[in-house]
Amino acid sequence: MSKRSVHFKIYRYDPDRDEKPYMQDITIELEPSDKKLLDALMRLKGKDDTMSFRRSCREGICGSDAMNINGKNGLACLTALDGLEQPVVLRPLPGLPVIRDLIVDMTQFFKQYHSIKPYLVNDNPPPERERLQSPEDREELNGLYECILCACCSTSCPSFWWNPDKFVGPAGLLAAYRFLADTRDEATNERLDNLEDPYRLFRCHSIMNCVDACPKGLNPTRAIGKIKDMMVARAV
């Protein structure tokens, strides 16, 4: 049986060597155990170690190998090689500054995430044991807490591209709702105040690119809708 191979077109840019970015054409032979796009990238790096990308867990949990794959954001480790249209075009996540090759500067993304205070706020003295929730209350957090902060959603969102410094973006807003929906959190009003602004929340026009991009099957648009509902409910 002839060996499987993949034909790539990969965005390359090393500011230390290259005047400007270029697309590299390269074909790589696969071993039978290579199932995911990340396997092929690792094999590629074995041949040419200047090829740079982030990766860590190789199982969809750390969120570090997000990239633009054939025009769509996704995680290399969760993307099956079989069925990928060739040449496989790989680019860094759109809308964030490129540091090198497929590695982007995530500073702006994490700044927005931190701006929503992604932790439980409750100044009441802790009870003897843990702060409890009913199973129903806990259920509310499903589809919110699973976010791995890969940035596939925010970097597919036109509103985030235009205003990464002002619009919190889908990932940050999903996290904001995760704490707004948490019955143990006491900062609901402050959290809503923090988002009451023409940009931070309201730049979302429900284009739903984020839902389409999320490799964990989460729905930031719905969470954003729920925050908007809470704003309205609070105003009346």
Add this chain to the structure above:
Amino acid sequence: MVPTAHYQMGGIPTDYSGHVVVPKDGNPNTPVAGFYAAGECACASVHGANRLGTNSLLDLLVFGKAAGETAVEELQGGQLPLRPLPADAADFSLARLARLESQINGESVFEVGQDMRRSMQKHAGVFRFDALLKEGVSKIKEIAERAGRTQIGDKSKVWNTARVEALELDNLIEVAKATMVSAEARKESRGAHVRDDAPDTAEFPNGRNDTVWLKHTLWYSEGNRLDYKPVNLNPLNEGTEPIALAKRTY
């Protein structure tokens, strides 16, 4: 389907407040002033010979917090006499970098890494066999030597993952050696260390031989040698009874 490594048991020995401890002057757990460890690299020794599900959160939340607090307290309290940084403090790290930069006719980081992973899987896997472990010890030594000759093509100063991966491989090799050498030497089954030649019997529940092997393994990078220290089975708070050793039945 194959099993994969998900967690590293054992690590730099610490006490419950994050101090790194070493055997010294007859005390197996003497703190090293100003040296702390927490998380998966550390071993506060709460897990016994097999960490159970979600218990790694202890390393993170309990001992991470403790180590952080201890470090701050001791620094602010002036308990740590700060000595001047030796002039050659960076030499070791710089030598590692310089070696990588100048290596020619070297080994591929990817290939050596693959061989290390394959050898660990084959020779120190879920079930362990004496002959395989013995072979593994010499294999991992060979691989460690190759890791000392790795070469990188990428010399860029911007986000150089090739260099980082080469340095990581050096670190992984240390852990691989510690695992293989310790496992080969321990002639019993205990926790996650399951040897085919130490089965579950009435005399040795779960294959455990407490008379000989109820002790911690200490591996020294220098000389790739082993030492042992006693296990503390007594709770630190007074009045709490120790939990007796028992057979694992699930």
